[in-house]
Amino acid sequence: MKSYTIQEINEILNGDIIGNTTQEITAPEQLELATSSEISFIGNKKYEKLWLTSNACAAVVNEDIAIEPGENRAFIKVKNADLAMSQVLELFAPPTPLFTVDIHPNAMIDPTSTIGNGARIGAGSYIGPQVVIGHHATIYPNVTILDECTIGENTVIWSGTVIRERCHIGNDCILHPNATIGADGFGFRPDPQRGLVKIPQIGNVIIGNNVEIGANSCVDRGKFSSTILGDGCKIDNLVQIGHNSKLGKYCIMAGNSGLAGSVTLGNGVIIGGSASIKDHVTIGDGAIVGAGSGVTGDIPAGKTMLGYPAVEARDALKQWAILKRLVNESKHK
Known part of the structure; x- marks a missing residue:
């Protein structure tokens, strides 16, 4: 089984270690499931609260995370925890399936x-x-x-x-x-x-x-x-x-x-x-089509579209808010 110290992992990430843990780290795992020998990550401040009940001995965290790691626990602070965690996953990745010969005789x-x-x-x-x-x-x-x-x-x-x-x-x-x-x-x-x-x-x-x-x-x-x-x-x-x-x-x-x-x-x-795009449609550079949307016409560069049929995100949100208000009003009549 692979295992690393917090310092060995940070040699790859080049972050800042906050706190310390003497625990050998044996695997990465999500916060809720991690054991005391595993490392997790916090990529958003809204997940800080999960650290209090997590058993992880360490976490890769964004620089804006304000909580302290606690006794015999450590954070590695980095600019982007998601990208850094990909490096940790590579470190613990098991080997790919074995080729005993380069070209199998049955190929x-x-x-x-x-x-x-x-x-x-x-x-x-x-x-x-x-x-x-x-x-x-x-x-x-x-x-x-x-x-x-x-x-x-x-x-x-x-x-x-x-x-x-x-x-x-x-x-x-x-x-x-x-x-x-x-x-x-x-x-x-x-x-x-x-x-x-x-x-x-x-x-x-x-x-x-x-x-x-x-x-x-x-x-x-x-x-x-x-x-x-x-x-x-x-x-x-x-x-x-x-x-x-x-x-x-x-x-x-x-x-x-x-x-x-x-x-x-x-x-x-x-x-x-689950988004679907009609034939002969052109979608410009950097545009985003939200999940479950249906696009029936061209989309300019940089636009975000939502809904079925898809409209600009701000318009879709307004429509949904109006519908919600109408439903609530009808319930109280």
């Missing part, structure tokens, strides 16, 4: 593919014709990568993921279990003689560097050209990205949210959980 690798130096491919994975796997990429067991795809250096692809033909994944990406990249876009048109006619989807998907895609999320291939995810995008579990959508850099999409076809997101756009 099916087409002879025309190119495998980079130090790349690892697990049992049951299929690497199709003319696929290029970058240096030090990790392909866990039972991954399917079809014809003419490229996988960047240091990218990690977890089990069950399917990457369909001609799609391109950048460097330092993470694709979590059962992600699907490059499935057909949802395109059908009614025909009096044939019913619903499937529209061929002949494009692909291009994913930039440092992109993370959550479990069971889907990025559909373009109907004409490419569905594109820019560098640094972070996509949660169970997210749908429709065909020919284009995401700028560092966009965030939370779980169960979805983009219809041909949606454009600027840089740094945040889409809350």
Whole structure:
């Protein structure tokens, strides 16, 4: 079991130690569940009260935290406790699944593919014709990568993921279990003689560097050209990205949210959980769409939108306040 002193942890965080603890720290844990050998964190003053009943021996805290740690307990004060705690979690992270050999003999690798130096491919994975796997990429067991795809250096692809033909994944990406990249876009048109006619989807998907895609999320291939995810995008579990959508850099999409076809997101756009975006909508740089919202029209850069249909946040809050007042008035009539 890994364990560290408070001083050893602070060597990584470079914060200020307040108080002291002689307890060896064996794990990070949330305040309410921590034991006397565990470290927690306080990222907001409203959680100060939880420290009084917590058993944690130490906590990483923001600089504005005013309480004292107490006897044989310590704080490490930092500018951003959330970011600092990510470093603590890395310190205690268990090892990733073991590869006894870099290329498992039960992996099916087409002879025309190119495998980079130090790349690892697990049992049951299929690497199709003319696929290029970058240096030090990790392909866990039972991954399917079809014809003419490229996988960047240091990218990690977890089990069950399917990457369909001609799609391109950048460097330092993470694709979590059962992600699907490059499935057909949802395109059908009614025909009096044939019913619903499937529209061929002949494009692909291009994913930039440092992109993370959550479990069971889907990025559909373009109907004409490419569905594109820019560098640094972070996509949660169970997210749908429709065909020919284009995401700028560092966009965030939370779980169960979805983009219809041909949606454009600027840089740094945040889409809350279960939000839905209509086709051919453009959302400007830095805009935020609140959880559960439904976007039916373009959003200018920097705006925050709430509701269904989504309106500017301040207008939505006014509407909700009026509705609440009307309900309360009707109860007293």
